[in-house]
Amino acid sequence: MxxxxxxxxxxxxxxxxxxxxxxxxxxxxPKVNPVSKNGGKTTTEKSPDKDKAAEKPQTKAPxxxxxxxxxxxxxxxxxxxxxxxxxxxxxxxxxxxxxxxxxxxxxxxxxxxxxxxxxxxxxxxxxxxxxxxxxxxxxxxxxxxxxxxxxxxxxxxxxxxxxxxxxxxxxxxxxxxxxxxxxxxxxxxxxPPLEYHARGAAEYVAKQLRPKKVFILTSGFSDEKAYSSPFKRTIDSLSKRKIQVITTTVTRGNLTPLVKQLSPSDQNIFLVPSTKQAFLMVTLRSLDTLSKKYPVTLFGHPNWEKFAFLKSALLQRLNTHITSSxxxxxxxxxxxxxxxxxxxxxxxxxxxxxxxxxxxxxxxxxxxxxxxxxxxxxxxxxxxxxxxxxxxxxxxxxxxxxxxxxxxxxxxxxxxxx
Structure with a gap:
């Protein structure tokens, strides 16, 4: 972006x-033709041979x-x-x-x-x-x-x-x-349109991280599907559905229903496709709390790079990844x-x-x-x-x-x- x-x-x-x-x-x-070495000089006398030479058409590079x-x-x-x-x-x-x-x-x-x-x-x-x-x-x-x-x-x-x-x-x-x-x-x-950012993130997750599960945390707004839908399709395609994609609508930052599905040792991969400040502030704070007990790797929307309200210290603690073109x-x-x-x-x-x-x-x-x-x-x-x-x-x-x-x-x- x-x-x-x-x-x-x-x-x-x-x-x-x-x-x-x-x-x-x-x-x-425009092209500029080079000036000849004799460019500024004039002569008062010309020999016949020189006159004949002058009559010959000069070849010019096309x-x-x-x-x-x-x-x-x-x-x-x-x-x-x-x-x-x-x-x-x-x-x-x-x-x-x-x-x-x-x-x-x-x-x-x-x-x-x-x-x-x-x-x-x-x-x-x-x-x-x-x-x-x-x-x-x-x-x-x-x-x-x-x-x-x-x-x-x-x-x-x-x-x-x-x-x-x-x-x-x-x-x-x-x-x-x-x-x-x-x-x-x-x-x-x-x-690159947003769809290809989602595909790029999904390809990295499927080929490099190879988790057993991926959690998609949404606010419930339909515009987030522009990112989450191609992300899920790509994960399903590349992993042949061996990577389980779990989509959850988060309310007031409550992540408790997910705790039983988290791994205490392996990286838990989360995708948050939202760009809404209120939702992000609450949800990322909850993820930060969760990360003290469970390994967390977070993938976010490419526009996050422009958001001053998202502090780099928090994003670093969450091992945050974003795509960029x-x-x-x-x-x-x-x-x-x-x-x-x-x-x-x-x-x-x-x-x-x-x-x-x-x-x-x-x-x-x-x-x-x-x-x-x-x-x-x-x-x-x-x-x-x-x-x-x-x-x-x-x-x-x-x-x-x-x-x-x-x-x-x-x-x-x-x-x-x-």
């Missing part, structure tokens, strides 16, 4: 307009064909017009768009340096479904070599509904919404190289969206540079700075990135265990 962090102040209207103009003008990553990339982002440029202003929500969307674009553009530039050529077209959805629908009919968009966006699920649905026939791939860059919502065979979902290693050499390049180019610190933009831009830029057919792309595995990609083709839903990491609270921090 992606957390939102703004490392720089919001853009004012004038600065925003200036940036967009600069972005559009500079977006094509320039790589420009791959057209269309970025469809919620810029909300109508709010930047004279007399208009951004609401806080719209400004966050605009900043997110700029940050993603900056990372994406930096990736294209790095591939351009190796001989590729790109033309970037930027389209504004205005965070409006009707506008997204209209862009789905735009010939400039439809003839692109690569389409990235829209960003928000409602816009993706409106846009992709206009492009259901087999054709160019549509990259959903940031939304973890299930592709089953859109039912579009051309879609490439970059952020994006974690940056700031000790990595490639990460530090990117940070230097980004700061030099934009005089700002990159946000999560900028790093995601770079990873995704680099991945697809290399595919385009290698001549990949984006109507039926071969999407290999990729390890990025922010997240990694492992795609599966799902009938009627396109390609889905299913890669998630398993993280565990250790030394008051989240450490990768798988």
């Amino acid at each position: 992606t957390s939102v962090r703004n490392h720089r102040p919001p853009l004012s209207g004038n600065k925003w307009l200036l940036f967009v103009l600069a972005a559009v003008i500079g977006a094509c990553s 320039e790589a064909k420009a791959s057209v990339v269309s970025l469809i982002l919620p810029l909300g440029l109508d709010h930047a017009a004279a007399g208009q202003s951004y609401t806080p929500v719209k400004l966050r969307s605009a900043n997110m768009s700029v940050e993603y674009y900056q990372g994406f553009k930096l990736a294209l530039d790095s591939v351009t340096a190796n001989g590729a050529n790109f033309k970037v077209q930027i389209f504004d959805t205005k965070d409006d479904m009707a506008q997204a629908h209209s862009l789905g009919l735009n010939p400039q968009v439809k003839t692109s070599d690569l389409i990235v966006g829209p960003v928000f699920p409602e816009d993706v649905k409106a846009f992709s509904a206009m492009m259901t026939a087999p054709g160019k791939a549509i990259v959903s860059p940031l939304s973890p919404a299930s592709p089953a919502t859109f039912k579009n065979q051309n879609l490439i979902t970059m952020t 994006d974690k940056v290693d700031y000790k990595n050499g490639d990460t530090n190289s990117f940070l230097r390049s980004y700061r030099r180019a934009y005089r700002a610190e990159p946000t999560d969206f900028a790093i995601k933009g770079f990873d995704e831009g680099l991945y697809f830029a290399k595919l385009l540079a290698d001549g990949e057919d984006m109507s039926k792309p071969k999407l290999d595995d990729f390890t990025g700075l922010h997240n990694s990609f492992h795609f599966v083709k799902v009938p009627g839903q396109g390609w889905v990135n299913t890669h998630v990491d398993i993280l565990r609270y250790e030394n008051f921090d989240l450490k990768k265990v798988k």
Whole structure:
């Protein structure tokens, strides 16, 4: 899951307009022909031989064909017009768009340096479904070599509904919404949906921990089934139902009915799929009390990483694991190289969206540079700075990135265990 962090102040209207103009003008990553060694010199006399030599046509290395990339982002440029202003929500969307674009553009530039050529077209959805629908009919968009966006699920649905026939791939860059919502065979979902977090956790439990039982503690709200149902299905499938999955609705933190089923020596595996603060505070305190007599290993919702009310000391005592699709290693050499390049180019610190933009831009830029057919792309595995990609083709839903990491609270921090 992606957390939102703004490392720089919001853009004012004038600065925003200036940036967009600069972005559009500079977006094509043009090739620059090298200047000849005699570039600035002139001669007053020319010999006949030299004249003849000058008449010979100079051979010029063919320039790589420009791959057209269309970025469809919620810029909300109508709010930047004279007399208009951004609401806080719209400004966050605009900043997110700029940050993603900056990372994406930096990736294209790095591939351009190796001989590729790109033309970037930027389209504004205005965070409006009707506008997204209209862009789905735009010939400039439809003839692109690569389409990235829209960003928000409602816009993706409106846009992709206009492009259901087999054709160019549509990259959903940031939304973890299930592709089953859109039912579009051309879609490439970059952020793993919640279902694949559940599957990843279940696979780790079944293959690495191999318990006899798994306890699912729910609050009774139906939205928790989006995580608990695929988790149980995966456990049942991988273990051939040899691992018993026990689902219990917990009221006011009462875990007493489970005590007789717990092991005093083996790890007792618990899954808590809730994201509700009141339920979590009470239930995790009860688990903490239980852990003084019984070994406890807890698996939680990926959004727990963003919850300040969940203290790392408690989560560490419960041997808590969560799944994550994006974690940056700031000790990595490639990460530090990117940070230097980004700061030099934009005089700002990159946000999560900028790093995601770079990873995704680099991945697809290399595919385009290698001549990949984006109507039926071969999407290999990729390890990025922010997240990694492992795609599966799902009938009627396109390609889905299913890669998630398993993280565990250790030394008051989240450490990768798988």
